[in-house]
Amino acid sequence: MHCTGEPASTRSWLSAALAAATIVAAACGGGAGPGASVATTAPAGAASAAPTETATGLLAQVKSRGVLRVANPQTSPPYSFRDEKNEVVGFDVDLANDLIKRLGIPRLEFIQGTFATFIPGLQSDKWDVVIAGQAITEERKLQVDFSLPYRVSTTTIFVPQGNTSIKSLDDLKGKRIAVPAGASDVKTAEAVPNAEVKTYENATLALTDVGLGRADAYLGSRFVGLYLAQKNGIKVQPAPTAIGLEENAISFKKGETSLQTAIDKAIRAMAADGTLTTISKRWFGQSEDMASEVKKLKVWQ
Amino acid sequence: MWDLFVRALPLLAEGIVVTIFLGTTSFALGSAIGLLVALARLSGIAPLTAFAVAYLSIFRGTPMLVQILLIYFGLPQLGISLDPIPSAIIALSLGVASYQSENFRSGILGVEKGQREAAFSIGMTSWQALRRIIFPQALRIATPTIGNRFIALMKDTSLASVVTVVELTRVAERIGSATFRYLEMFVIIAAIYWGISTVLSIGQETLERRMARAF
Numbered sequence: 001m002h003c004t005g006e007p008a009s010t011r012s013w014l015s016a017a018l019a020a021a022t023i024v025a026a027a028c029g030g031g032a033g034p035g036a037s038v039a040t041t042a043p044a045g046a047a048s049a050a051p052t053e054t055a056t057g058l059l060a061q062v063k064s065r066g067v068l069r070v071a072n073p074q075t076s077p078p079y080s081f082r083d084e085k086n087e088v089v090g091f092d093v094d095l096a097n098d099l100i101k102r103l104g105i106p107r108l109e110f111i112q113g114t115f116a117t118f119i120p121g122l123q124s125d126k127w128d129v130v131i132a133g134q135a136i137t138e139e140r141k142l143q144v145d146f147s148l149p150y151r152v153s154t155t156t157i158f159v160p161q162g163n164t165s166i167k168s169l170d171d172l173k174g175k176r177i178a179v180p181a182g183a184s185d186v187k188t189a190e191a192v193p194n195a196e197v198k199t200y201e202n203a204t205l206a207l208t209d210v211g212l213g214r215a216d217a218y219l220g221s222r223f224v225g226l227y228l229a230q231k232n233g234i235k236v237q238p239a240p241t242a243i244g245l246e247e248n249a250i251s252f253k254k255g256e257t258s259l260q261t262a263i264d265k266a267i268r269a270m271a272a273d274g275t276l277t278t279i280s281k282r283w284f285g286q287s288e289d290m291a292s293e294v295k296k297l298k299v300w301q
Numbered sequence: 302m303w304d305l306f307v308r309a310l311p312l313l314a315e316g317i318v319v320t321i322f323l324g325t326t327s328f329a330l331g332s333a334i335g336l337l338v339a340l341a342r343l344s345g346i347a348p349l350t351a352f353a354v355a356y357l358s359i360f361r362g363t364p365m366l367v368q369i370l371l372i373y374f375g376l377p378q379l380g381i382s383l384d385p386i387p388s389a390i391i392a393l394s395l396g397v398a399s400y401q402s403e404n405f406r407s408g409i410l411g412v413e414k415g416q417r418e419a420a421f422s423i424g425m426t427s428w429q430a431l432r433r434i435i436f437p438q439a440l441r442i443a444t445p446t447i448g449n450r451f452i453a454l455m456k457d458t459s460l461a462s463v464v465t466v467v468e469l470t471r472v473a474e475r476i477g478s479a480t481f482r483y484l485e486m487f488v489i490i491a492a493i494y495w496g497i498s499t500v501l502s503i504g505q506e507t508l509e510r511r512m513a514r515a516f
Contacts, residue, residue, distance in 0.1 A: 116474045119481045143481035181471070182478040198385070198465040199475060205374065209465075212377050214384070 058252070059103075059259040062128055068105045069127040070096050071113040075202050078227055078283040079133055080110075091283040092131045095150060098275055099131075102266035114201070115182020119143060122253050129263075133248035135184035145254050147263045148300065149247035150276070152293045155185060156222035157239040158229070160210055166217055167239050178206040178215035184246060185219045204228050211235045221246070223284060247297060271295060302485045309476045309489065316472035317493060323386070323468060324455040324497075327393035331454070332447075334394060335401025342406055353402065360399035366460050368392045373464035389461035397454050404450060408443030409435060441512045448505030452498050459494075469493060 062068050072080040072092055080090040088110045100108050111127050118130045122144060133153070136146045159166045166172065174194040179185045181199035189197045198215050200206035203224050209215045211234040218225060222238055229236050250267075252259055270276045271291040280290035294300055306313075342353035360368070373388040383391070412435050420430035462471035473490045477483035 115478055116483055119477070120484045120487070123484065137479075139479060140481040178465075181474055184478070186475060187479050197467075197475075199467075199471060200465060201463055208374070212382055214377075214382060 056258045058128060058256045059262055062105055062259075063103075066105065067107045067109050068096075068100050068103070068129065069109045069111060071111045071118055071121055071127040071130045072096075072132050073114060073202070074110070074112045075204075076132070076224075077231070079224075080131075091151070091279055092133060094279040094282065095270070095276075096131050098270060098279070099263065099266050102269060103262055115180075118182075118251070122251065125253075128252065128259075130251045134251050135246040136249050137184055137187075140184075140251075143254070144251040145256065145260055146249040146251050147260065148267045149249045149294055149297055150267050150270075151248045151280075151290050152297065153221035153223055153246045153248060154242045155188070155220065155244040155246055156225060156242050158207060158210060158218040158220070158225045158236045159216070159239055160213060161235040161237050163237075168241060169243055172217055175216040176214070178209050178218045179220060180206050183220060188244070189219050204232060204234075207234045207236055208232070219243075223288075247299070271300075302489070305476070305480065305482055305485050306489055309472065309486065312467075312472045312476065313469070313489070313493070316467060316469040316490075317497075319386075319466065319468040320455070320458050321497065323389055323393060323458040323461055323466070324451075327390050327397055327458070328451050328454055330390065330394035331397035332401050334398035336405050338398060338402035339405035339409065342402065343409060357399050357402060360395050361403075365392065365396040365457055366463065368396055369460050369464055385461070385464045385466045388464050389458070389466050393454065393457060393461070396457070397450060400450050401447065404443045404446045405439065407446070408439035408441075411442040412438045444509055444512050445505070448501070448508065452501050452505070455497055455501060456494055 072088070074080050074082055074088055076090075078090050079092040080088060083089045093110070096108055096110075100106070111121075113121055113127070113130070113132075115132070118132060118134070121127050122130060133151060134140070134146070136149065140146075157166060157169070157172070166175070169188070169192055172189075172192045172195055175192075176196045176198055177189040177192065178198050178200060179189050180203045181201060186197060186199060189195060198206075198209070200209065203218075203220055206215070206220070207218050207225060207228055210218045217239075218236065222242060225236070225238060228234065250263060252263075267276075271294060274291070276291040276294070277289045280288045284290070338353045338356055341349040342357075344350060369389060369392040372392045373383065373385065376383060376388075416434050416438065417430055420434040421427075425433070458468055459470035461468050462474070465471075467475070469490045473486035474483070477486045480486075
């Protein structure tokens with residue numbers, strides 16, 4: 001199956017090319033060494049927020065350094081991506097900017113990473129935190145610590161437009177399932193009997209392949225899928241029923257209790273004072289309120 | 302790390318098979334294409350030479366990662382939609398062919414001029430001279446560089462991971478993403494790549510020793 005319909009196919013060609021180009025960028029700029037893609041922002045008024053408690057460990061280091069080093073993919077709209085002016089923007093970026101104010105850290109440095117480099121980078125001190133919507137799982141908790149979830153995403157199956165035969169995970173038996181590499185959905189897909197799991201560098205490429213018919217279904221966040229499909233003219237649609245809920249959090253090195261306490265406190269405050277609501281409306285649309293979504297989670301009680 | 306290795310073993314085994322398959326198939330195809338390109342370059346026929354020069358310029362002058370991405374994600378826009386493994390094999394073959402053509406060319410040019418003249422003087426046609434006199438000697442000269450390229454290609458197969466081929470590198474990332482034990486997985490596959498390369502180096506040394514014997 002090929003793309004037909006000129007405007008859409010032109011757009012999807014461009015978007016596929018762009019998505020592919022970012023792989024090259026990510027592959028070349030994955031580390032924090034020279035040549036790594038680094039963007040620094042210093043929000044106004046950051047210095048006015050004074051630290052409130054004595055920090056130890058990594059938090060103390062970050063404070064004395066004056067910079068929080070944040071790894072994110074920068075290829076994952078609307079969470080973190082580069083806009084027309086090549087600035088790193090998105091939901092996760094706004095959250096990071098707000099977070100440093102609350103932690104009393106003057107500056108922020110974004111380092112582009114991939115899901116394959118995020119964890120090794122934390123463990124080898126290339127960056128301090130990963131703000132990339134990583135899903136919390138028990139197995140992952142053995143390697144890193146997670147903050148309180150700052151967003152939740154509904155996992156949904158996306159199928160080529162017009163397909164009505166795939167409605168649930170059961171219908172994916174023996175099918176080709178597309179998932180972004182590093183996503184926790186890979187595990188869900190692998191659990192489907194006889195399914196062929198295909199992993200991609202990012203969600204755009206995975207969805208594009210479903211649109212092209214080289215994969216039968218995409219598994220991932222409903223929100224991201226809808227956003228990317230609409231933005232890039234990819235001919236896919238969500239299956240009617242959601243298959244699960246994913247809790248996304250900030251990750252950092254194990255055992256950094258003062259950092260963890262400070263970040264959790266900041267996230268609670270963002271939910272309480274409406275910041276989380278404001279940024280979710282900005283990036284996800286007027287009907288979306290992440291604050292009320294996360295508050296429903298058990299860990300938030 | 303042992304528990305992780307045991308857990309990963311079934312997938313790793315598949316990954317090894319795919320990696321070796323990609324490497325050997327692309328090497329065979331790429332060498333055949335490379336030989337043709339080298340002969341075209343040396344043919345003295347202007348359009349053939351021009352084609353060979355252009356080929357070399359494009360495929361040696363662009364990263365294999367980009368070539369793989371263009372073949373898998375770019376060609377469907379022109380109506381050609383290929384599966385991941387064929388895409389990877391085509392890209393790796395075309396890429397390695399550019400290097401192989403230079404290896405063959407240097408080998409052929411390395412054969413003393415007098416050999417060719419002598420072949421002609423005893424009445425051989427130029428094809429006979431190439432096949433019986435020039436080529437066997439050229440291959441001896443080129444063996445070390447050809448062997449190096451094979452080893453390099455075996456590791457370049459990791460690039461196929463970006464077009465959803467589940468080879469060794471992708472296996473490591475996949476298990477890494479489930480467990481977040483990426484570093485250990487990378488150490489495991491580094492050891493496997495090293496093992497494959499070592500076997501190939503031993504093969505190359507044996508071949509070179511054989512080739513060093515007199516005819």
